[in-house]
Amino acid sequence: METVAFYTLGCKVNQYETDAMAEIFRDRGYEVIESNEKADIYVINTCSVTNLGERKSRQFIRRSKKINSEAIICVVGCYAQISPDEVINIEGVDLILGTKDKNKIVDLCEEAEKENKKINAVENVMEITRFEEISSNSIQENTRAYIKIQEGCNQYCSYCIIPYARGPIRSRELENIIKEANILVDKGFKEIVLTGIHVASYGKDLGEERLIDVIEKVHKIDKLRRIRLSSLEPTLVTEEFMSRLSKLNKVCPHFHLSLQSGSDTVLIRMNRKYTTDDYRKRVELIRKYMKDAAITTDIIVGFPGESEVEFNETYDFVKQIKFANVHIFKYSPRSGTPAAKHKNQIHGTIKNERSKKLIDLVEKEANIFKENFLNTAREILVEGESKKEGFVEGYTDNYIRILVKGTEELENQIIKVRLKELIGENILGEVIYK
Numbered sequence: 255m256e257t258v259a260f261y262t263l264g265c266k267v268n269q270y271e272t273d274a275m276a277e278i279f280r281d282r283g284y285e286v287i288e289s290n291e292k293a294d295i296y297v298i299n300t301c302s303v304t305n306l307g308e309r310k311s312r313q314f315i316r317r318s319k320k321i322n323s324e325a326i327i328c329v330v331g332c333y334a335q336i337s338p339d340e341v342i343n344i345e346g347v348d349l350i351l352g353t354k355d356k357n358k359i360v361d362l363c364e365e366a367e368k369e370n371k372k373i374n375a376v377e378n379v380m381e382i383t384r385f386e387e388i389s390s391n392s393i394q395e396n397t398r399a400y401i402k403i404q405e406g407c408n409q410y411c412s413y414c415i416i417p418y419a420r421g422p423i424r425s426r427e428l429e430n431i432i433k434e435a436n437i438l439v440d441k442g443f444k445e446i447v448l449t450g451i452h453v454a455s456y457g458k459d460l461g462e463e464r465l466i467d468v469i470e471k472v473h474k475i476d477k478l479r480r481i482r483l484s485s486l487e488p489t490l491v492t493e494e495f496m497s498r499l500s501k502l503n504k505v506c507p508h509f510h511l512s513l514q515s516g517s518d519t520v521l522i523r524m525n526r527k528y529t530t531d532d533y534r535k536r537v538e539l540i541r542k543y544m545k546d547a548a549i550t551t552d553i554i555v556g557f558p559g560e561s562e563v564e565f566n567e568t569y570d571f572v573k574q575i576k577f578a579n580v581h582i583f584k585y586s587p588r589s590g591t592p593a594a595k596h597k598n599q600i601h602g603t604i605k606n607e608r609s610k611k612l613i614d615l616v617e618k619e620a621n622i623f624k625e626n627f628l629n630t631a632r633e634i635l636v637e638g639e640s641k642k643e644g645f646v647e648g649y650t651d652n653y654i655r656i657l658v659k660g661t662e663e664l665e666n667q668i669i670k671v672r673l674k675e676l677i678g679e680n681i682l683g684e685v686i687y688k
């Protein structure tokens with residue numbers, strides 16, 4: 255039996271697509287093995303969000319060839335899509351495939367093996383209009399399953415390469431989403447995450463249906479207990495969206511509402527489609543309907559031209575919003591994006607200082623958010639044993655990680671716990687009932 259191994263970089267959508275490609279290989283009789291083992295085929299699912307993502311992709315290519323110089327090396331995903339000429343000429347690469355046609359991966363690998371020639375199967379993704387059906391209902395994470403419901407992005411934020419790598423928005427047919435969700439729930443998953451490249455755009459290319467329609471339909475699946483949403487565009491949060499969402503008790507009150515900057519002048523240079531005042535109003539709307547909601551976000555510090563005043567606007571805005579958590583990124587120029595050509599690129603030392611300052615604030619705010627729930631009771635979905643001996647861990651619906659006394663038998667169970675004590679980043683809980 256021929257063997258195949260995968261390396262996956264980047265986002266949850268990439269991980270989902272790797273799982274789907276692995277499934278196609280298994281269906282064709284291949285054995286999927288670990289990436290540090292000697293395989294006949296290595297598939298590297300690349301990321302191109304930063305130059306670092308590309309550098310890591312090249313490292314994995316070289317490493318695979320070292321493990322088995324005879325192996326077929328297949329490079330897929332965003333890096334191959336953005337820089338096909340560069341990737342096909344990396345020593346050892348046999349086949350490249352972009353962000354389209356991942357369901358053809360086995361045929362192409364077998365053709366590269368038979369023909370013993372390099373294959374460039376990267377297609378232009380800018381004219382694609384239909385969502386490419388590719389599904390993975392093999393085991394993903396132990397207790398949380400991801401469903402890709404949407405592809406592509408039309409936002410063109412000035413620092414982002416994704417619209418060029420993934421193409422325009424394409425939404426998946428609702429019936430296919432429901433079919434996959436039912437398969438996952440029948441396999442025992444209690445929590446499903448609806449993911450995509452820009453889920454807020456769901457349905458805009460199809461017709462009337464929008465993300466809320468998907469959530470309402472998935473919500474009807476009996477044995478499903480939790481629905482989580484991946485990163486959201488603030489403009490999606492309207493009175494109608496929240497009033498319909500708040501009626502769905504399986505929806506976890508955790509909103510990763512992408513902000514990027516707390517300065518209106520920086521937001522304009524980023525080509526983001528909202529102001530800080532608009533963002534604040536959306537957060538207030540969420541808290542009006544879901545008072546225990548966790549609001550988390552992403553922020554880029556050191557965007558070209560970011561003055562001290564603009565950074566302080568971001569700092570003060572973060573303080574006002576009281577996020578449950580913030581992922582902080584230091585701006586890194588991404589060749590091929592407008593912002594990479596902007597004047598006044600910020601020096602690395604300043605980026606480090608600003609990032610450090612914001613991290614200190616965010617850690618304090620994150621602890622305050624968790625402490626608000628001490629001595630209250632909430633359900634957690636147990637994900638497995640914790641590093642702490644004799645404890646298991648899981649997340650509340652509003653994404654607080656809890657450790658409770660228990661053993662792996664509790665895995666994938668939803669149990670009620672009392673939140674007792676904040677220890678480092680986690681909360682120590684006490685089981686109320688199983």
Ligand code: SF4
Pocket residue numbers: 407408409410411414415416417451452
């Ligand atoms: S919304 Fe902006 S940051 Fe997000 S994928 Fe689209 S272009 Fe990139």
